[in-house]
Amino acid sequence: MRFVRAVLSAVVATLPVLVILLIPALVRGDVPGDSLAGIGGTLLNGAFIAAVILIPTVNGWLDPEVPDWTSATAMAATGRVWRHRIWLALLAVLALLAIFAAGQTAAYLLGQNSPAVVDGELDYSRFLAQELVVYLFGYVLSLTTYVLIIRVLARRT
Template sequence: MRFLRALLSAVVATLPVLAILLIPDLVRGDAGGVPLVGIGSTLLNAAFIAAIILVPKVNGWLDPEAPDWTTATAMAAVGAVWRNRIWLALLAVLALLAVYAAGQTVAYFVGQANPAVTDGALDYSTFLAQEMTVYLLGFVLSLTTYLLIMRALTRRAD
């Protein structure tokens, strides 16, 4: 059950990422129209970093464990892990990056098997399949992994 709540927390925290991913002009330069990939990638990175920072607060709201993990205390608990156990926190980020890279790789292979742009025309359903793969396996699952590791580290820090 904790995994499902962490997964839901990651989905809620990454909703701005999903909004950006669903706009082809922001994430693809070959989608036709005005390519805004530079703006889109900047917004995407900023939204994901914000999600990484805010996911403990969202999880504290969705899966509270008083007094150590609530909306008010979750970010402070994660901050304490970063101050006192930096190497373990860096390993949590490394796990986030590994899962993120695996999700990106799967999305790459989905895109290679069924390209979203053929003959200069964008097929939005294929584009949506690729972006949902990136979103679910890259962003959401990596953030869930990070959140569960950080939550375990805060529990063990006491």
């Protein structure tokens, strides 16, 4: 049950990322018409960094463990982990990055086998499939792993 709540926390924390991912002009530079991929990339990175920072609070709200892990105390517990167990916290970030890279790779391979832009026209269903793979396997699963590891480390400080 804790895993399901962590997944829900990651989904809630990354909703702005999903909104950005669903707009082709913000994500792809090769779509017909005006492309805002530079702005979209910056927004996407900022939204993901904000999600990484806020995921403990969201998880504390959706899956509280009184008194150590609530929406009010989760950020402080995460800070203690980063101060006292820096190497393990860095390993949690490394796990986040590895899963994120795997999700990006899966979406890239899907895009190679089923390109979203065919003959100069965007096929939104193919685009949507690629972006949902990136979102679910890259963003949601990586943040789920991160928050579960940080939560376990916070319990031991």
